[in-house]
Amino acid sequence: MSDIVPVIDVSGLRSPDPSARQAVAAQLGAACRGPGFFLVTGHGIPEATTADLFAAARALFALPGAAKQAMSIRRSPHNRGYVGLSEEQLDPSKPADRKEAFNVGLEMAPDDPEIRAGVPFRGVNLWPEGQPALRTAILAHFDAAWALGRLLHRGFALDLGIPEDFFEDKLDRPLATLRLLHYPEAGGPDAPLGAGEHTDYGCVTVLATDGVAGLQVKRRGGGWEEVPSLPGAFVCNIGDCLMRWTNDLYASTPHRVRAPVAERYSAAFFLDPNPDAVVAVLPGCTGPGNPPRYAPVTGAAYLRAKLDETYAHRREAG
Ligand SMILES: O=C(O)CCC(=O)C(=O)O
Ligand SMILES: [Fe+2]
Secondary structure (H helix, E strand, C coil): CCCCCEEEEHHHCCCCCHHHHHHHHHHHHHHHHHEEEEEECCCCCCHHHHHHHHHCCCCCCCCHHHHCCCHHHCCCCCCCCCCCCCCCCCCCCCCCCCCCCCCCCCCCCCCCCCHHHHCCCCCCCCCCCCCHHHHHHHHHHHHHHHHHHHHHHHHHHHHHHHHCCHHHCCCCCCCEEEEEEEEEECCCCCCCEEEEEEECCCCEEEEEEEECCCCEEEECCCCEEEECCCCCEEEEEHHHHHHCCCCCCCCCCCEEEECCCCCCEEEEEEEEECCCEEECHHHHEEECCCCCCCCCEHHHHHHHHHHHCCHHHHHHHC
16 A cells, blocks of 8 residues: 555444544544545445446546537536546646546536525536436435545544534535546657646545546655555545645645556545635634634635636636
């Protein structure tokens, strides 16, 4: 296993025994203060849910170009839909990312009151025509990863010494995005990265991969460390919002996907807070000599600012 990415069995977070929950929280806390990355086992997500998700992802990316363009993210002001090869550039100093992606947010009916009220990022998901099984499989994983993300936050809260349910009402209508990713096999050593160096924007990311290597995490001292893949485990990492909440106690660590040696599929579930949740430095994370390093920001304002940096089509739209 990796020197720097620990494996954490989180099943104890569901225990009625407080000391069992605390023991997992301590391991999570150490990982969040250190590498900001960890592999999660004991998560309770059935293997079949993940297998169905990857089958759906393969089918979706295999659709004809016209069917994918009909779901283009350019048609959605809400960060949902299909992103084609080289349409995204996570590291502006590098060529565009060699990947295609499909974003799904909280599933809502078109007449949802929040959509009608124009709440940021609230909108309908774009789905392939006549493929109800794909939608079912993708939403099943969305819900499972969301539940796991909330469970992890109970552990983070315990580690931070705040009420165990502190994050619950900040993550119950989240700006979560499940992002299916497909990296075609790279054409040689000079191929562009699958995904340029970046940090994730939300609280925690729950990533499933197909086992093909590619994800690398930046070492504190410089250089890149391969994130190992452990069958059945999810790779989790801290994003910018939890880093801000904890005044840099938790690390939102830069990572990238190198040019893949073989075709690769992954699915990243980004758990960003509710649109109106205020991400403000926790009182326990400041003190004399450690002033707050960040001004309070809402979940929606932070996500909007980061997406505008990343996507040409959002900048063009203004
Ligand atoms: O595909 C992966 O392994 C990671 C992708 C990633 O870091 C991202 O989409 O934010
Ligand atoms: Fe990422």
